[in-house]
Amino acid sequence: MWHLLKDMRKKDKGLAFLAVLLIAGQVFLDLKLPDYTKEITVLISSESNTISDYLLSGGKMLACALGSALLAVIVGYLAAKIAADFSHNVRGKVFHKVFDFGAGEISKFSTSSLITRTTNDITQIQMLVAMGLQVMIKAPIMAAWAIVKIVGKSWQLSVLTASAVVLIMVVIGTLMAVLLPKFKTVQKQVDDVNRVTRENLTGLKVVRAFNAEKYQEDKFENVNENLMKTQMFTMRGMAFLFPVMIFVQSALSLGIYWLGAKLVDDISIPLNGTMTEIFTAIGSRADMLGDVVAFNSYALYVVMAFVLLLMIFVMLPRAQVSAGRINEVLNSDIAVREGKDDGRQTEEKGSITFNDVSFRYPGAAENCLEHISFQVNQGETLAIIGATGSGKSTLAGLAARLYDASEGEVLIDGKNVKDYSFRGLYDKMGYVTQKAVLFSDTIEGNVAFGEAAQAITEEDVKKAIDISQAQEFIDKMEEGLYSHIAQSGGNVSGGQKQRLSIARAIARNPEILIFDDSFSALDYKTDKELRRRLSTDLKGTTCVIVAQRIGTIRHADKIIVLDDGKMAGIGTHEELMKNCEVYQEIALSQLSKAELA
Numbered sequence: 001m002w003h004l005l006k007d008m009r010k011k012d013k014g015l016a017f018l019a020v021l022l023i024a025g026q027v028f029l030d031l032k033l034p035d036y037t038k039e040i041t042v043l044i045s046s047e048s049n050t051i052s053d054y055l056l057s058g059g060k061m062l063a064c065a066l067g068s069a070l071l072a073v074i075v076g077y078l079a080a081k082i083a084a085d086f087s088h089n090v091r092g093k094v095f096h097k098v099f100d101f102g103a104g105e106i107s108k109f110s111t112s113s114l115i116t117r118t119t120n121d122i123t124q125i126q127m128l129v130a131m132g133l134q135v136m137i138k139a140p141i142m143a144a145w146a147i148v149k150i151v152g153k154s155w156q157l158s159v160l161t162a163s164a165v166v167l168i169m170v171v172i173g174t175l176m177a178v179l180l181p182k183f184k185t186v187q188k189q190v191d192d193v194n195r196v197t198r199e200n201l202t203g204l205k206v207v208r209a210f211n212a213e214k215y216q217e218d219k220f221e222n223v224n225e226n227l228m229k230t231q232m233f234t235m236r237g238m239a240f241l242f243p244v245m246i247f248v249q250s251a252l253s254l255g256i257y258w259l260g261a262k263l264v265d266d267i268s269i270p271l272n273g274t275m276t277e278i279f280t281a282i283g284s285r286a287d288m289l290g291d292v293v294a295f296n297s298y299a300l301y302v303v304m305a306f307v308l309l310l311m312i313f314v315m316l317p318r319a320q321v322s323a324g325r326i327n328e329v330l331n332s333d334i335a336v337r338e339g340k341d342d343g344r345q346t347e348e349k350g351s352i353t354f355n356d357v358s359f360r361y362p363g364a365a366e367n368c369l370e371h372i373s374f375q376v377n378q379g380e381t382l383a384i385i386g387a388t389g390s391g392k393s394t395l396a397g398l399a400a401r402l403y404d405a406s407e408g409e410v411l412i413d414g415k416n417v418k419d420y421s422f423r424g425l426y427d428k429m430g431y432v433t434q435k436a437v438l439f440s441d442t443i444e445g446n447v448a449f450g451e452a453a454q455a456i457t458e459e460d461v462k463k464a465i466d467i468s469q470a471q472e473f474i475d476k477m478e479e480g481l482y483s484h485i486a487q488s489g490g491n492v493s494g495g496q497k498q499r500l501s502i503a504r505a506i507a508r509n510p511e512i513l514i515f516d517d518s519f520s521a522l523d524y525k526t527d528k529e530l531r532r533r534l535s536t537d538l539k540g541t542t543c544v545i546v547a548q549r550i551g552t553i554r555h556a557d558k559i560i561v562l563d564d565g566k567m568a569g570i571g572t573h574e575e576l577m578k579n580c581e582v583y584q585e586i587a588l589s590q591l592s593k594a595e596l597a
């Protein structure tokens with residue numbers, strides 16, 4: 001928690017300091033009240049006083065109370081501002097950090113947990129900061145100040161107050177020991193509710209089509225109920241605390257007045273003494289009565305300070321757990337770190353080289369790719385084919401540095417991918433993912449997405465749309481290029497989504513285009529026309545095409561055949577038809593001998 005608070009902006013630290021000063025002023029004014037109570041009590045007990053004496057003491061009391069209320073309002077405003085600023089800052093940091101995450105980190109945390117950490121967890125700390133500034137600072141100042149005021153007044157009453165404080169501490173300590181582990185569980189269970197909700201929302205169509213509502217409901221009920229049970233447990237624990245506090249406060253008050261009455265009674269009035277002795281004794285009694293009344297107020301302030309601390313204890317453990325979860329994200333080691341090379345000075349352009357590359361996913365038992373070596377030069381087309389799960393997407397992902405090779409090296413334009421800054425590397429590349437991803441924006445906004453080596457012009461967007469065969473369906477849309485795309489491309493078809501994500505990669509004018517099974521939803525005619533336009537309009541661009549269809553890749557300059565993570569062959573279609581058994585099998589399973597001839 002401290003780690004997060006330390007990084008607070010300077011301006012907010014200044015405001016926090018101001019809040020501390022104002023709180024000290026507020027406590028000072030609050031603690032003046034018992035003094036005036038005592039004054040009034042003494043006035044009541046003595047006879048030589050006038051109404052203006054009461055008004056004067058009462059007026060001072062009123063002024064202190066109003067001053068304290070005013071300071072409380074200002075402190076409340078400052079605390080809310082500091083807390084909101086703080087959470088805005090931390091949310092930004094977490095969001096920024098997640099940009100650096102690779103596939104490994106995302107699967108380690110899980111998307112739903114990252115969402116909870118960016119929202120709910122930060123809110124827990126925001127609440128603590130807002131409350132903490134008012135209460136956590138106020139409580140110790142108040143406790144210390146009130147103790148200073150009562151110390152030395154009466155050892156009997158001090159012992160009574162100290163016993164009440166010890167009792168409160170014991171109750172809080174015990175409850176915290178029981179509840180703290182539960183607070184950790186609550187945050188994890190919020191993750192679970194998030195995960196199941198997310199899964200259900202994204203798979204709603206499948207859930208309905210498979211009559212799986214009951215199954216999903218049970219799944220949700222399970223996580224929902226777990227969360228409710230843990231929250232009930234913690235709430236009950238907390239609910240127990242407040243009555244205990246009130247009981248202790250009332251019992252302490254009763255004790256002080258009982259003991260105080262005895263102390264007043266102990267001052268005997270010498271009925272047979274002189275008038276001076278009698279008046280002195282009466283004065284001492286009035287004084288003691290005033291002290292007891294004031295002591296009661298101070299003692300209640302001490303207890304109240306601990307009650308305020310208790311409110312923090314309610315929030316602190318949960319915020320502590322949340323802070324730990326946020327720090328876990330912020331301090332997480334990034335597996336794929338960027339280098340410094342901006343990629344502008346490379347001698348080669350558009351080349352990809354794999355030198356004996358092997359790769360294993362984190363936590364996997366076996367290598368997913370083994371001893372992969374090849375070279376593609378500028379303007380060439382490399383195709384990757386193989387059975388499902390043979391490692392095609394992984395190979396494309398290594399070229400795009402979504403992961404780093406476990407062994408061997410991947411070179412782009414003759415330099416290790418690890419040496420490039422992300423900006424430098426992705427200025428060279430246009431990567432089209434297997435599952436088309438669109439953002440809620442216009443078509444134009446989706447195609448001209450991000451920043452490229454050279455600013456993407458309207459001309460680039462139009463050309464890319466034309467090459468990717470997206471023009472035809474865009475023309476049919478009412479607002480053409482400026483038609484709106486719904487979240488995740490919900491209002492366009494799978495093939496249209498693919499064409500737009502292909503256009504997005506082309507619009508960047510990259511040296512290398514990587515298509516990870518990105519033609520799968522295109523009809524044969526569109527697939528063929530798209531490939532023709534790639535080879536004519538983007539002659540100098542290197543293309544890597546991962547595909548399942550022989551028709552898509554048979555004209556590639558080089559074809560890599562993957563079989564269970566190993567290279568079963570590399571060459572042109574004709575070469576592979578002669579010497580690669582795996583390729584022959586794939587080809588014959590899709591096309592007849594006549595078509596292949």
Ligand SMILES: Nc1ncnc2c1ncn2[C@@H]1O[C@H](COP(=O)(O)OP(=O)(O)OP(=O)(O)O)[C@@H](O)[C@H]1O
Nearest residue numbers: 103361364368386387388389390391392393394395
């Ligand atoms: N994040 C991951 N963690 C662990 N193993 C993974 C991960 N992603 C993929 N794999 C495994 O790596 C192997 C290769 O996966 P990959 O996605 O590269 O295959 P593919 O040839 O592209 O398959 P497809 O044609 O079905 O897309 C598979 O056995 C898969 O189970």
